[in-house]
Amino acid sequence: MTAKREGEYLSFTMRSMVNASLQQGKDVIDFTIGNPDLPMPSAMLETLVNEINHPDNHRYPEGESRGIRAFREAAAVMYDRRYGVRLDPDRELIGLIGSKEGARYLSLALLKPGDVVILCNPGYPTYEPCAELTGADIYFTPLLEGNGYLPDLGQIPEEVFHRTKLMIVNYPNNPIGAAADVPFYTRLIELAKRYEFIVCNDNAYGELYYEDPPASILSVPGALECAVELTSLSKTYNICGWRIGMIAGHADTVAKVLDLKQYTDAGMFTPFQKAAAAAMLQEDGYLDWLRSVYRARRDLLVEGLRELGFTAASPRAGMFIWAKPPYKGSSWDISRMLLEQCSIACNPGSGYGSYGEGFLRFSLCVTEERIKEAIARMKQIKDDAHVKSDYIPVG
Numbered sequence: 227m228t229a230k231r232e233g234e235y236l237s238f239t240m241r242s243m244v245n246a247s248l249q250q251g252k253d254v255i256d257f258t259i260g261n262p263d264l265p266m267p268s269a270m271l272e273t274l275v276n277e278i279n280h281p282d283n284h285r286y287p288e289g290e291s292r293g294i295r296a297f298r299e300a301a302a303v304m305y306d307r308r309y310g311v312r313l314d315p316d317r318e319l320i321g322l323i324g325s326k327e328g329a330r331y332l333s334l335a336l337l338k339p340g341d342v343v344i345l346c347n348p349g350y351p352t353y354e355p356c357a358e359l360t361g362a363d364i365y366f367t368p369l370l371e372g373n374g375y376l377p378d379l380g381q382i383p384e385e386v387f388h389r390t391k392l393m394i395v396n397y398p399n400n401p402i403g404a405a406a407d408v409p410f411y412t413r414l415i416e417l418a419k420r421y422e423f424i425v426c427n428d429n430a431y432g433e434l435y436y437e438d439p440p441a442s443i444l445s446v447p448g449a450l451e452c453a454v455e456l457t458s459l460s461k462t463y464n465i466c467g468w469r470i471g472m473i474a475g476h477a478d479t480v481a482k483v484l485d486l487k488q489y490t491d492a493g494m495f496t497p498f499q500k501a502a503a504a505a506m507l508q509e510d511g512y513l514d515w516l517r518s519v520y521r522a523r524r525d526l527l528v529e530g531l532r533e534l535g536f537t538a539a540s541p542r543a544g545m546f547i548w549a550k551p552p553y554k555g556s557s558w559d560i561s562r563m564l565l566e567q568c569s570i571a572c573n574p575g576s577g578y579g580s581y582g583e584g585f586l587r588f589s590l591c592v593t594e595e596r597i598k599e600a601i602a603r604m605k606q607i608k609d610d611a612h613v614k615s616d617y618i619p620v621g
């Protein structure tokens with residue numbers, strides 16, 4: 227399978243395009259980045275404000291790169307409560323300055339030239355460049371609707387598995403919104419054990435679900451022998467700017483990541499870690515409220531897009547709608563057209579890989595009022611006799 231990356235990081239490109247439109251005075255409705263517009267839990271903010279007033283909390287954090295003990299303990303409590311997974315906060319879990327850095331450290335820790343890393347197409351655009359740094363070969367496995375947007379593990383050749391040292395999956399999935407369950411993770415763990423590779427699930431959207439709560443890969447028996455999971459607090463608590471995440475699971479891999487991190491950073495800002503710990507220990511209905519906001523946005527956007535002729539599945543989880551537009555042209559063409567003609571910004575599916583061509587990704591970080599406005603604007607395209615010929619509605 228061929229490489230899928232096109233140019234610079236997709237979010238950078240989209241942000242530049244949105245900024246250029248804003249500078250022209252356009253009223254852009256921005257569905258590009260999963261950058262939440264909602265408040266964090268009040269206890270989290272209160273803890274941050276209290277902790278920031280202590281001069282000691284402005285020193286290098288206790289625990290340095292691994293994270294303060296209170297953060298790691300709270301994360302272990304959260305894993306037990308949410309997923310039924312028991313973790314040793316000293317050996318099986320460390321903090322990350324945003325889960326995004328986890329992909330880089332895992333690649334650097336586990337891959338060398340001649341090894342294989344298995345990634346999914348479409349996929350979150352961070353994994354591929356991280357793997358490329360190591361000189362390892364990348365094998366892309368497609369995520370297809372017919373297989374529930376899970377990799378078809380039976381299609382991956384045995385000789386690929388023999389050379390594989392790392393496989394990264396991402397459920398709940400960005401950009402598609404698919405979720406994975408225990409039978410899939412069980413099969414993955416069996417393969418990882420048989421062929422002796424590490425499997426990582428990027429669980430950045432684990433708390434954003436609208437049907438049954440998705441499982442953690444670590445809940446599969448034996449997972450702690452060969453699997454790790456990345457968790458982000460960015461979307462769970464609406465704190466993308468704080469940069470708080472973690473890697474948990476296989477102790478030896480966690481230690482390898484820490485080996486690299488200790489020479490690079492000194493850990494997350496202590497008040498952020500203490501506030502994150504407070505949020506993870508709290509069970510106050512905040513996450514139910516958060517899910518209800520996204521569920522309402524999801525339903526509104528999916529319905530509106532379908533009325534316009536898009537093919538859009540209602541995602542089981544995550545923060546995005548993955549939709550096939552009713553216009554001719556590549557996904558880049560259509561994304562540019564929507565920005566030019568109705569100041570609606572959304573990501574082209576091909577930015578996530580060749581199997582994303584033909585789709586657009588809409589983030590749910592837009593209010594219901596603005597979603598309605600966006601649908602009304604897009605209706606004009608369909609009804610407008612003067613649209614550019616490249617962008618005429620299909621059918």
Ligand SMILES: Cc1ncc(COP(=O)(O)O)c(C=O)c1O
Binds near residue numbers: 466
């Ligand atoms: C799949 C996936 N992993 C990781 C991240 C990054 O999360 P963080 O803010 O913790 O670095 C994102 C953010 O968009 C994501 O979509």
